[in-house]
Amino acid sequence: MRGSLSAGRRVAAGTWLLLAAVGAVGLAGAQEEAPTLRWRAAIDQAVSSNQQLASVLESLAAKNEDVVIARARFLPTVAVGMTFNESGEVTFSESSGVIPTRVIFAGLAVEQLIFDWTAFSDYTVQKDLYASQDAQVRNTKFDVVTRTAQSYLGVLFAQDLLQIRRENLALTQQNLDTARQQLQAGVVTRSDTLRWESQLFANQQAIIEQEANLYVSKVALNQVRNRPSEESFTPEALSIEEHGFVFSSEVVASSLGDAARARVIRDYLVELGLVGSPTIAALDLEIAAQSRAKDAQHKWLLPSATFGAGATERLYEGGEGVESGDGEAQTTFWKLAATLTWNVFEGGANLARTRQIDAEYQSLLFQRQQLRNSVEEGIRTTFAYVAADYRRIDLARAQLAAAEANYELINQAYLAGATSIQELLDAQAQIVAGNSAVISALYAFLADLFTLQQAMGYFPVLEGPVDEANRIRSLEERLMETGTISAR
Numbered sequence: 001m002r003g004s005l006s007a008g009r010r011v012a013a014g015t016w017l018l019l020a021a022v023g024a025v026g027l028a029g030a031q032e033e034a035p036t037l038r039w040r041a042a043i044d045q046a047v048s049s050n051q052q053l054a055s056v057l058e059s060l061a062a063k064n065e066d067v068v069i070a071r072a073r074f075l076p077t078v079a080v081g082m083t084f085n086e087s088g089e090v091t092f093s094e095s096s097g098v099i100p101t102r103v104i105f106a107g108l109a110v111e112q113l114i115f116d117w118t119a120f121s122d123y124t125v126q127k128d129l130y131a132s133q134d135a136q137v138r139n140t141k142f143d144v145v146t147r148t149a150q151s152y153l154g155v156l157f158a159q160d161l162l163q164i165r166r167e168n169l170a171l172t173q174q175n176l177d178t179a180r181q182q183l184q185a186g187v188v189t190r191s192d193t194l195r196w197e198s199q200l201f202a203n204q205q206a207i208i209e210q211e212a213n214l215y216v217s218k219v220a221l222n223q224v225r226n227r228p229s230e231e232s233f234t235p236e237a238l239s240i241e242e243h244g245f246v247f248s249s250e251v252v253a254s255s256l257g258d259a260a261r262a263r264v265i266r267d268y269l270v271e272l273g274l275v276g277s278p279t280i281a282a283l284d285l286e287i288a289a290q291s292r293a294k295d296a297q298h299k300w301l302l303p304s305a306t307f308g309a310g311a312t313e314r315l316y317e318g319g320e321g322v323e324s325g326d327g328e329a330q331t332t333f334w335k336l337a338a339t340l341t342w343n344v345f346e347g348g349a350n351l352a353r354t355r356q357i358d359a360e361y362q363s364l365l366f367q368r369q370q371l372r373n374s375v376e377e378g379i380r381t382t383f384a385y386v387a388a389d390y391r392r393i394d395l396a397r398a399q400l401a402a403a404e405a406n407y408e409l410i411n412q413a414y415l416a417g418a419t420s421i422q423e424l425l426d427a428q429a430q431i432v433a434g435n436s437a438v439i440s441a442l443y444a445f446l447a448d449l450f451t452l453q454q455a456m457g458y459f460p461v462l463e464g465p466v467d468e469a470n471r472i473r474s475l476e477e478r479l480m481e482t483g484t485i486s487a488r
Contacts, residue, residue, distance in 0.1 A: 034232035034233050034234045035232070035233055035234070036233070036234050036235075036236055037233035037234065037235050037236070038236050039152060039235075039236055039238060039243070039461070040461060042148055042152050042221065042225060042235075043145055043148050043149070043461060043462075045225040045226070045227065046144050046145070046147070046148040046224050046225050046226070047141060047144055047145065047148075049225065049226035050144045050224075050226065051226070052140060052143075052144070053137070053140050053141060053144055056136065056137050056140050057137060059133070060130070060133050060134055060137055063129065063130050063133050064130055066126045066129070066130070067123070067126045067127055067130050069126075070119070070122045070123040070125075070126040071123055073113055073116070073119045073122075073123070074113060074119070074123070076110055076111065076112040077110070077111045077112075078108070078109070078110050079108070079109045079110075079111075080106075080107070080108055080109075081106070081107050081109075082104065082105065082106045082107070082315075083104070083105045083106075083107070084102075084103075084104050085102070085103050085104075085105070086101060086102045086319075087101050089101065089320070100317040100318060100319050100320060101318075101319030101320045102316075102317065102318040102319040103314060103316065103317045103318075104314070104315045104316040104317075105312050105313065105314055105315065106312070106313045106315050107310060107311065107312040107313070108310060108311050108312075109308065109309070109310035110308065110309050110310065111306055111307070111308040111309075112306065112307050112308070113304070113305075113306050114305040114306060114307055114338075115303075115304060115305040116304040116305070117296055117299050117302045117304075118296050118300075118304075119304075120296075121292050121293060121295065121296030122293075122296070124289075124292050125289040125292050125293050125296075126289075128285045128286070128288045128289035128292065129285070129286065129289045131285045132281075132282045132283070132285035132286045132289065133282070135278045135279075135281040135282035135285060136278065136279075136282045138278040138281075138457075139278040139279055139282065139457075142278065142454050142457065142459065143454070144224075145450075145454070145459055145461070145462065146450055146451065146453075146454045147224055148221075148224050148225070149446075149447075149450040150447055150450065151217070151220050151221040151224045152221060152235060152238075153238070153443050153446055153447050153450075154217040154220065154221070155214070155217045155218055155221050155235050156235055156237070156238065156443065157217075157439060157440075157443045158210065158213045158214040158216075158217045159214055159235065160439045161210055161213075161436065161439060162207065162210040162211060162213075162214050164432060164435045164436060164439070165203065165206045165207045165210050165432075166207060167435075168203055168206075168428070168431070168432050169200070169203040169204060169207060171428060171431075172196065172199050172200050172203050172428070173200060175196055175424070175428070176193065176196035176197060176199075176200055178415070179192045179193045179196050179421075180193055182415075187417060188421075192421050195421055195425070196421075199425065218233070238446060240390075240393075240442075240445070240446075243446065243449075243460075243461075244445075244446075244449065245449060245453065245460055245468065245472070246265065246269075246471075246472050246475055247386070247390055247445075247449070248472070249472050249475070249476055251476045251479055251480070252265060252472070252475060252476065252479070253390070255479055256387045256390060256391060257391070260482065261479055261482060262387065264478060264479055264482060265383070265475065265479070266379070266380050266383050268474075268475050268478055269379055269383060269452070269456060270376050270379050270380065272456055272458055272471070273375055273376070273379045273455060273456035273457060273458070274372060274375060274376065276456055276457035276458045277375050277455075277456070277457040278457050279371060279375070279457075280368070280371055280372060280375060280457075281457075283364065283367060283368050283371055284368070286364060287361070287364045287365065287368060290357070290360060290361045290364055291361060293357055294357045294358060294361050297350075297353055297354050297357050298354060300343060300350045300353075300354070301342065301343075301344070303340045303341055303342045304340070304341045305338070305339065305340050305341075306338070306339045306341075307336075307337070307338050307339075308336070308337045308338075308339070309334070309335070309336050309337070310334065310335050310337075311332065311333065311334040311335075312332070312333045312334070313331060313332050313333075314331040314332075314333075375455065378455040379452065379455045379456055382448060382451050382452040382455050383452055385448045386445060386448040386449050386452050389441055389444045389445035389448055389449075390445050392437075392441040392444075392445075393438070393441045393442055393445060395441075396434070396437035396438040396440070396441040397438055399433075399434045399437055399438075400431070400434030400435055400437065400438055401434075402434075403427070403430040403431045403433065403434040404431055404434070406427050406430065407424075407427040407428060407430070407431055410423050410424050410426075410427040411424060411427070458471075
């Protein structure tokens, strides 16, 4: 048994040295100076370097060429050609006269579309489809902004949690030093100091684990920004006052606990979302394009009209028949033509296409209603989480204040020998829990808020402080119109 205890002490000592060494490395890394990475800069870097966004932008550029192609049908077409003919015998044409066995012609033809309802509609359709895809690009951009925001918050949360664990380690070390002094004075037993030493080891392990979490979260943010994985940075702190959107308003914040006023806020955000949602905007433009295509298909009996002109020059003639003509042979020929074309019957294809495009149009209308309901539901439900997170913040701060006051009382009692070490350990754990609850509530609020902004299709960080202030003021005015809030 004595040998087992001795081995256990050697293992514990080895573990302590390993933890101390790893912890020293982590602390050294944390103490290295790193440039500040500002919130807006992180978003700009992610947006400018995101490969998915670059891909959809290239697709948008390709889609724009469809507009150019559709517009090209309204411009004249010019064709230039040259023909060499060789025949076994002399031929005759009423327009060209005697044609020798060898002849070279050069020609120029110009054709202009005068009227084609399908072509006119297609140009507008392609413009609408381009605008629809452009709205989808905005949606992809919002996805990048949201992912960047979540990664940025992940770094801040890991960083703050690491600070909490370090402060807890310092408090444990302070209590261990006090226990050692009390042991020398005979106030406590060796068991108390061993318990604090065990707690110290546990706190150091928690720090090492959290340092790894912080590293991983920084690597994730660097990947979102398309930066080197090991690039060092220090994120700037985010606050509700600067980044809380409508929740930065005292009028709005004080309304969250009232059901009627909270509904006013939800209705206002839904209005903004239905107008600003890039997904709805993209579908609306697709519906507009489909409506124009449907209208054009229903007018399939309308004719198309073109006007053409051409000229042909006989450049060379040789072989038999060159001298057989009377007088000087005509070498230049020209023609003018106007064409009307009706597609009267194509085996029923036009009627089938008409029924098909009508069904597709109705399908898009159903999709729009479903999408509208989905966007509204997303805004209302996400707002509920954001509002709950916001109200949790003050409760978490009260929890922390109570835990700190309780710790002071328990600590005084412990020093006086009136309570056990377990009571003090529990009180200290409550401080850690209180601090963790505060940052958890804060970053959960910000994370859900960015999700809400994505659901609305509105990011204040992209629109600027003036636009954000105007929207907040508009909501405050609407709340004041309810008669339950006085103007500030």
